[in-house]
Amino acid sequence: MARKRPHPHDLLLAAAGWVGGVAVWAVGLNDSYHDLPRALTLIPLTVMACTTVLRRSAPRTALAIGTVTVVVDQTTVPNVATVILFADLIYAAALYAPLRTARRVAPACVVFTILSTVVALSVLRDVKALIVGVFAGLVTLTSAWTGWIIRTHRDEAAAERLRAEQTALLAELDRRSAVEQERARMARELHDVVANHLSAIAIHSTAAMTVAKNDPEATSRALAVIRESSVQGLAEMRRLIGLLRGSGGGETAFAGDHEGAQAAVPRLDSLDAMLARASRSGADNGLEFSLDDRRLNGSGRQLPAPVELAAFRIVQESLTNALKHAAPGMVKVRLVQSTRRLVVAVESPYVPGDGPRAPGAGAGLVGMRERASLLGGSFEAGPRPEESAGPGEGADGKTACWQVRAELPLGDPDGAQGSGRPIHRTT
Structure with missing residues (x-):
């Protein structure tokens, strides 16, 4: 995605490119095709350096300006630093420009190479002009393919991170769902296990308190039911606790009470x-x-x-x-x-x-x-x-x-x- 402001690294790259170009001009490593002042090379160099600042924030604009600038540079007083900065603009366009533009960078470089070769042949009328086309192809296509490969790897890495985050999110949702389902299951089991026996205890304890003085026999029956319900409830609870602990408590629910142990098995x-x-x-x-x-x-x-x-x-x-x-x-x-x-x-x-x-x-x-x-x-x-x-x-x-x-x-x-x-x- 394009940045709204120039990146600090782009400012450093532009400054380094401009200083390098000036150094090339100062030691006299650049020659003019015409009888033009050698200092003229500093104009395209400066424009290209200023354009490099926009390589991430406005890659399409930077590439358009850079293309015109490099043509002017190569037809007047060439400077190798200007060509290097132009190659970086192609690389940046393939890497940072919108996807639709990035896909067109490599074909555009092919067209640019062909046009450079044709123009060189028509001007120089010599087989040596093919060297210009080869050089243009190496500079442009290598930069474009390098940028596209790095962009592809970055997109794949981002997609993998997104898939990993989605997988982690789904795993967390599954975990929460499993916990909620297990809690609901435990709630059902606890209710069904306890309610039956405690209801009997509540009913008969009330009856026992009501008839305690007038009907000792009924009180004795109520207390017997209360004891039986308590034993059965304890057996059920021990079975459930054993299942929760993974110890197979359902098979040995309540040692010493055969009836309670049998009733604890839900069959x-x-x-x-x-x-x-x-x-x-x-x-x-x-x-x-x-x-x-x-x-x-x-x-x-x-x-x-x-x-x-x-x-x-x-x-x-x-x-x-x-x-x-x-x-x-x-x-x-x-x-x-x-x-x-x-x-x-x-x-x-x-x-x-x-x-x-x-x-x-x-x-x-x-x-x-x-x-x-x-x-x-x-x-x-x-x-x-x-x-x-x-x-x-x-x-x-x-x-x-x-x-x-x-x-x-x-x-x-x-x-x-x-x-x-x-x-x-x-x-």
């Missing part, structure tokens, strides 16, 4: 144990739980690990919400698997307008929706339409039905379908 095969715990937690509130498992048992095809984990967590969070909000009745968990997707549905009774039995922040629905979205699936949660929810629901204050439904893609449907025999269990 759909452990839903029976989860529903049993939920049944014990919700018994005092009139809640019952059933499982309708229509997975392709016996097909020999395992569910992808991310799908199984997401389905397990969605069921776990749905049961937690049922313990907080559901009205007395049956909570139904249904799993339906095809060759392409797994459908997870949880239905629970509720009375519109009732407050929750335990506090919550609403992060559970967000986490379930995120899990389904990350797998390319869909998620819905809300009251079922009145025509499909069963009799007795709605604005009259009777029990309505709340449904959570997620569809999780399984990817490439390889393998046989199997029997698909439904398994119905009620807890």
Whole structure:
């Protein structure tokens, strides 16, 4: 890019060129083609030196003035310093001029060489005039090609630096995205792991305080559920901490508690144990739980690990919400698997307008929706339409039905379908 002001180095180069030209003139190394005063050589030399100051700030203007000046110099009283400064102007034009102009410098030098040769032959009418053309070609074309080569290398280096900066920026963006995704994943895991057990603890601790004097047996049951939920929550937390540390903590979740260790492994095969715990937690509130498992048992095809984990967590969070909000009745968990997707549905009774039995922040629905979205699936949660929810629901204050439904893609449907025999269990 052209500079608005002369570069300090250009000022030094112009001064050095002018001093060198004066030295050549002083020692008498330049001869005149005509009977002209030798001091006349100082005029083109001075003009060329002043033009050199513009070699970066205005390379096209400098080259135009320099071309006229060197022609005058060579046809009057030649000075080698003037020719050297002219060669530098060609070099500067190829290096600093706009790209469109720089590309034309070399062809212009070829034309200038041809014209110089033709003019020399026509004036001298001697084969020796070819030396003038060779000299003009060497001076101009060498300078132009040198400038263009250096310009190309500089442009390539600048492009490489830009690509390196872009690569570093993309790497930083990827790193930040990975950190944000990992934080979101950890937030979902922590919420799903802790909320289920702490909700049960909150509900039954409240019940224990309420009936502590009047019903010792109910208090004992509540304390048993609190202990079980605490043990399960500790096992889940140890499994998660082990995974974060990379120590395989999920396989040895809680030594000394076999049930806790098994429940800490997030597999759909452990839903029976989860529903049993939920049944014990919700018994005092009139809640019952059933499982309708229509997975392709016996097909020999395992569910992808991310799908199984997401389905397990969605069921776990749905049961937690049922313990907080559901009205007395049956909570139904249904799993339906095809060759392409797994459908997870949880239905629970509720009375519109009732407050929750335990506090919550609403992060559970967000986490379930995120899990389904990350797998390319869909998620819905809300009251079922009145025509499909069963009799007795709605604005009259009777029990309505709340449904959570997620569809999780399984990817490439390889393998046989199997029997698909439904398994119905009620807890």
